[in-house]
Each structure stands twice: as C-alpha cells, then as structure tokens.
Amino acid sequence: MSRSRDRLRRERGSTLLVIILVITFMLGVGVALLSVSGTGSRLAGNMRSQEDAFNVAEAGFEAARIAIDRYFLEGSWSRLQDNCLTQPTGIDLPVESNYFRKLSDIAVIQAVTAGSTGVVFYEQPMTRPGTSMSDPNRAYTVFLIDDEAGSPATPDPSDALMVCIGVVRAGNRVLSTARIEVLIGVSSD
Numbered sequence: 001m002s003r004s005r006d007r008l009r010r011e012r013g014s015t016l017l018v019i020i021l022v023i024t025f026m027l028g029v030g031v032a033l034l035s036v037s038g039t040g041s042r043l044a045g046n047m048r049s050q051e052d053a054f055n056v057a058e059a060g061f062e063a064a065r066i067a068i069d070r071y072f073l074e075g076s077w078s079r080l081q082d083n084c085l086t087q088p089t090g091i092d093l094p095v096e097s098n099y100f101r102k103l104s105d106i107a108v109i110q111a112v113t114a115g116s117t118g119v120v121f122y123e124q125p126m127t128r129p130g131t132s133m134s135d136p137n138r139a140y141t142v143f144l145i146d147d148e149a150g151s152p153a154t155p156d157p158s159d160a161l162m163v164c165i166g167v168v169r170a171g172n173r174v175l176s177t178a179r180i181e182v183l184i185g186v187s188s189d
Contacts, residue, residue, distance in 0.1 A: 049168050049176035052138065056126050056166030057178045060140025064120045064162060065184070072186060080186060081157035084146040085118030105165045105177035109141050119143045123167075137169045147183060159185035 071077040103111065114122035120142040125134035147161040148154070164180040 046176070050178065052168045053166045053176040053178035054180075056138045056140050056168060057164045057180045058166070059126050060121060060124065060142045060164040060166060061162065061180055061182060063124070063140070064142040064164065067120055068184070079157040080144060080160040080184070081146055081155060083118055083144055084149075084160050085112060085116060085143045087113065087116055105167065105179050106174060108163075108179075109165060109167070112141065112143055118145070120162075126166075137171075139167050139169075141165045141167075144184075156185075158187075159183060 068077070068080075071083075077083055109123065112119055112122065122141050123139045124141070125136050126138040126140060127134050142162065142164045144160040144162055146155070147159060148156060160183075162182045162184045164182070166178045166180075168175045168177075
C-alpha cells in the first residue's frame with residue numbers, strides 16, 4: 001500500500017511539473033505575441049507619418065510652383081538664378097559639396113531663414129484639402145538652389161533646383177520628414 005502511495009505522489013508531482021512547463025510556454029508565447037502586435041502598430045504609425053510628410057512636401061512643391069509662376073507673371077522675378085538661396089554660406093553648392101544634402105531635413109530648415117532670397121515658403125502650415133483650415137502639425141519649407149553653383153558648367157539662369165521639405169509633428173515632437181528635389185526651369189517664350 002505504501003508503494004502505491006509513493007507511486008501516486010510521484011505521478012502527481014510529474015503532472016504538476018508538466019502543467020507548470022505548459023503554462024510557462026504559453027506565457028512566453030503570449031508575451032511574444034504582445035510584443036509583435038505592439039511593434040506592428042508602431043511600424044504602421046511610422047509609415048503613416050512618413051507618407052503624410054511626403055504628401056506635405058508634395059503640397060509644398062505644388063504651392064511653390066504656383067507662387068513662382070505668379071512671380072514671373074507679375075514681373076517681380078525675371079530669372080530663377082536671381083532668386084536662389086545663398087545663405088548659409090555654401091548651401092548653394094549642390095554639385096561640389098552637396099552641403100544641404102549632408103544635413104538632416106530639420107537641420108536644413110533651421111539653417112535657412114524665413115524671408116531670405118530663395119526661400120519661397122518657410123514652415124508654411126499645410127491647408128487641409130477641401131477646407132480653408134491650416135494644420136500647424138504639417139508644414140513645408142521650399143527653397144531654390146542654383147544647380148550650377150560651384151561647377152565648371154556654364155550658368156543657366158532659366159533653371160534651379162527646388163527643394164521641398166515636408167514635416168509632420170505631434171506638438172513639438174517631429175514624427176517624420178520628407179524631402180523632394182526637383183529641377184525646375186522657365187521657358188524663354
């Protein structure tokens with residue numbers, strides 16, 4: 001009888017051990033699933049912010065294109081080359097030093113100055129489509145750079161490099177930025 005009690009105790013002990021191992025395994029799987037699902041939502045949020053920043057940069061490009069066309073039609077601009085950014089020193093050297101390309105988008109925005117020649121828009125809040133309300137958490141900065149500066153190429157006053165930077169923020173925190181660079185030109189017609 002004592003042998004059967006000992007055997008029964010051993011079986012209960014091994015059953016308890018198996019149950020503890022199964023619970024530990026299931027707990028580990030649960031923690032891993034929580035971690036993966038949390039990462040997925042953060043990744044989706046980051047992708048959404050990056051897409052928003054690109055859309056803001058595109059909106060800046062379109063607004064700058066319209067503004068530049070108006071400047072030429074009004075006669076306040078006659079050549080693109082005269083309206084290119086030159087400050088801070090060296091920013092207009094895209095060919096040789098790629099100065100502005102070495103900086104982060106936020107560093108470029110901090111380096112340029114609102115109202116400087118060549119800055120078409122500075123931290124311009126984006127207007128929501130279909131409304132007249134601007135969104136201070138989505139802003140663009142657009143400026144022109146002489147694409148021949150610093151190169152042996154013959155200067156062409158009819159073209160310039162337009163740089164559009166879109167920024168998406170949550171209050172004071174920058175969530176994402178996007179930069180679009182487009183070579184633009186005006187026809188002599």
